[in-house]
Amino acid sequence: MPPATAPAIPRHIAVIMDGNGRWAERRRRPRIIGHRAGARAVNICIDFCLERGVRALTLFAFSSENWGRPQEEVGALMKLFLNALDREVEELDRRGVRVRFIGERERFSASIRERMHAAEHQTRANTRLDLVVAASYGGRQDIAQAARALATDVAEGRLRAEDIDEAAVAAKMALADLPPPDLFIRTGGDHRISNFLLWQLAYTELWFTELLWPELDAATLQHALDDFAGRERRFGLTSAQVADVAPEKNPA
Numbered sequence: 001m002p003p004a005t006a007p008a009i010p011r012h013i014a015v016i017m018d019g020n021g022r023w024a025e026r027r028r029r030p031r032i033i034g035h036r037a038g039a040r041a042v043n044i045c046i047d048f049c050l051e052r053g054v055r056a057l058t059l060f061a062f063s064s065e066n067w068g069r070p071q072e073e074v075g076a077l078m079k080l081f082l083n084a085l086d087r088e089v090e091e092l093d094r095r096g097v098r099v100r101f102i103g104e105r106e107r108f109s110a111s112i113r114e115r116m117h118a119a120e121h122q123t124r125a126n127t128r129l130d131l132v133v134a135a136s137y138g139g140r141q142d143i144a145q146a147a148r149a150l151a152t153d154v155a156e157g158r159l160r161a162e163d164i165d166e167a168a169v170a171a172k173m174a175l176a177d178l179p180p181p182d183l184f185i186r187t188g189g190d191h192r193i194s195n196f197l198l199w200q201l202a203y204t205e206l207w208f209t210e211l212l213w214p215e216l217d218a219a220t221l222q223h224a225l226d227d228f229a230g231r232e233r234r235f236g237l238t239s240a241q242v243a244d245v246a247p248e249k250n251p252a
């Protein structure tokens, strides 16, 4: 059973970083300038998680649908990802961050795939913060690949169809080894999940802000954490039942 009382600090935060394009357009600059400013906000978010003891951070960097954006923007984003991988990995490693990527990796160029692999390999033993970058990721696609993996197990005799339960599905989803996100943050003013972690967000607290992603600062993240700390997470139980389960009896 999940912990009934929210820990004051979320163990895992999932973020949709929205509003880069609008931030640039408001300044009459090309959209890629907004994405570059967005990359700086990524660093602010990672610093914040390290300082507050958040153990996992999942960032939606590029959705399966984003491939459909104008070619010029997709190309510029790929260059930005490549530069970020070249520039940031040493420092992330030094700070104890374990990096990984989820999504359809095969859609990226060989040079990006190699750097993704190198970043994961270099940081694999770190334990301070799990940084998950969702790239060419889609929640429905994640569920479909889990279904495919289970079907293969059944076809090859490792699993019986009647033994497929929630735990079996969860084990095949991306992030199976991490606690599900406690807190979801979306910037940019829209109140949607947009095909992010559909399975994993089932009981996540949702927090939205009108601020655009490049405007993110530590005060905004603290605001989200304060709000989270004040919420009662019931996981389908009643308030009275939740009050009965003291945190020390039910450690996170």
Ligand code: FPP
Pocket: 017, 018, 019, 020, 021, 022, 023, 035, 036, 038, 039, 042, 059, 060, 061, 062, 063, 066, 080, 081, 084, 133, 188, 213
């Ligand atoms: C959404 O804003 C943002 C993206 C599609 C790209 C996110 C990329 C970054 C924050 C840059 C670097 C990331 C890493 C992990 C190095 P939008 O373009 O949809 O904004 P809009 O809604 O205002 O158009």
